[in-house]
Amino acid sequence: MSPVSDAESSMHAAMRALPAVEELLQNHTLRAYERKVGRGVVLDAVRAALDAARADIRAGGGAPMPALLLDAITERIEQSIRPTLTRVINATGVILHTNLGRAPLSQDALQAIHDAATSYSNLEYDLDAGERGSRYIHARELLKKLTGAQAALVVNNNAAAVMFILRAFAQQREVIVSRGQLVEIGGGFRVPDVLSESGARMVEVGTTNRTRVADFENAVSEKTALLLRVHPSNFRVVGFTEEVTLAEMSALARKHNLLLADDLGSGALLETSAFGLAHEPMPQESLSAGADLVAFSGDKLLGGPQCGIIIGKAELVARLEKHPLARALRVDKLTLAALQATLLHYLKNEAAQKIPVWQMISANADALGKRAAPWAERWNKSGLAAQVIDTFSTIGGGSLPGETLPTRAVSLAVASPDALVAQLRANEPPIVARIENQRVVIDPRTVLPHDEGALLEGIERVWRMGPRA
Numbered sequence: 001m002s003p004v005s006d007a008e009s010s011m012h013a014a015m016r017a018l019p020a021v022e023e024l025l026q027n028h029t030l031r032a033y034e035r036k037v038g039r040g041v042v043l044d045a046v047r048a049a050l051d052a053a054r055a056d057i058r059a060g061g062g063a064p065m066p067a068l069l070l071d072a073i074t075e076r077i078e079q080s081i082r083p084t085l086t087r088v089i090n091a092t093g094v095i096l097h098t099n100l101g102r103a104p105l106s107q108d109a110l111q112a113i114h115d116a117a118t119s120y121s122n123l124e125y126d127l128d129a130g131e132r133g134s135r136y137i138h139a140r141e142l143l144k145k146l147t148g149a150q151a152a153l154v155v156n157n158n159a160a161a162v163m164f165i166l167r168a169f170a171q172q173r174e175v176i177v178s179r180g181q182l183v184e185i186g187g188g189f190r191v192p193d194v195l196s197e198s199g200a201r202m203v204e205v206g207t208t209n210r211t212r213v214a215d216f217e218n219a220v221s222e223k224t225a226l227l228l229r230v231h232p233s234n235f236r237v238v239g240f241t242e243e244v245t246l247a248e249m250s251a252l253a254r255k256h257n258l259l260l261a262d263d264l265g266s267g268a269l270l271e272t273s274a275f276g277l278a279h280e281p282m283p284q285e286s287l288s289a290g291a292d293l294v295a296f297s298g299d300k301l302l303g304g305p306q307c308g309i310i311i312g313k314a315e316l317v318a319r320l321e322k323h324p325l326a327r328a329l330r331v332d333k334l335t336l337a338a339l340q341a342t343l344l345h346y347l348k349n350e351a352a353q354k355i356p357v358w359q360m361i362s363a364n365a366d367a368l369g370k371r372a373a374p375w376a377e378r379w380n381k382s383g384l385a386a387q388v389i390d391t392f393s394t395i396g397g398g399s400l401p402g403e404t405l406p407t408r409a410v411s412l413a414v415a416s417p418d419a420l421v422a423q424l425r426a427n428e429p430p431i432v433a434r435i436e437n438q439r440v441v442i443d444p445r446t447v448l449p450h451d452e453g454a455l456l457e458g459i460e461r462v463w464r465m466g467p468r469a
């Protein structure tokens, strides 16, 4: 017999040695699972495990031992009933990490979500009059007080807010925007695409690095509905640059009877320069510069839940509220509950103390070093080469590009930093860390106090397990 057919016949033997689906379903462990999670889940796991075993055999392996096959099946069942959305420890030092859910909420916001979720609420019920009310009032008055706006409306997110404004006020008409502001925010939010989806026609003016008032002026026609300013929130153009100010755009808009809308992106309600950062545009500044409508996110520097906030002229916001799209873009009660609690922190002048995003921004290197030192000490005792280093955290989330905050973090020297960060991601709860100069860096700035214990144990557990194949 040739070696090839030898291998082939042992492969066939291994295939035949695999138990049949029906036979596996009789196993008492799997029958117990079937009672718990239903036949469909068990059947899927059995089939998937058998498929994997067959693939192994085709790749030259033998048939798995029955106990191992059973383990593989139960692991698949367990995995399929585990939630896929779980808590993650953010040790990256990136405060508004878009992939990690952006802003964590304050305790008050959480409590508000809890109360609104587990009870009935006056979401759309006027308790004074005993009749139907509006869900929008819960954020409107606070936003008016905080920004000085005549009116405010909250929708699903800022992308929706911008789309909504363009749709409602510029559909089938022209919107003029500077070429220097045709940004992509990430996750596919591209200003030109949003414009074309809204049904407005985009008229680009100026160049990537320089746009002047005259460029806008020359592009105005009877088809123009709106001038759009987009805050280039996640990149910076340096060198030979010029952008038209909002005030200049406003003067032009008045002159030609056009609307002026400002997509601010983050929209900080606290002055970022007070925290050693560059100045991030504030919504109230846009209004005083003459913007008719301003849109910004709820879960960037505001530090609240995902939503899009539109503030501006009462008559314009009223038109948005009556627009059919308002219903499609409306926020749910949990979002409104969290937003209201978050906005109240600003009103009560306690935002920097109570909102996690601002707590993280305002933590100084000394305070962070005091948190990092005992971590390094403990991990050293476990045999890791841990050291407190001076490095930098970033804001992230398309806010304040290039701006950093000095931090003190723990650096872990290991043979393979890539392997360690991968193992940390596989921990429960997953730990996301960054690599800097061939070291794994754990930045305390974004590690929430209630995650500290799990972080300390997680790093030790992963280290004890040693490198995986």
Ligand SMILES: *Cc1c(COP(=O)(O)O)cnc(C)c1O
Residues within 6 Å of the ligand: 157, 158, 159, 160, 162, 185, 189, 230, 231, 232, 233, 234, 263, 264, 265, 266, 296, 297, 298, 307, 308, 397, 398
């Ligand atoms: C982030 C951002 C958006 C999108 O906001 P979401 O709340 O993520 O929908 C739109 N425009 C700008 C300028 C942004 O920075």
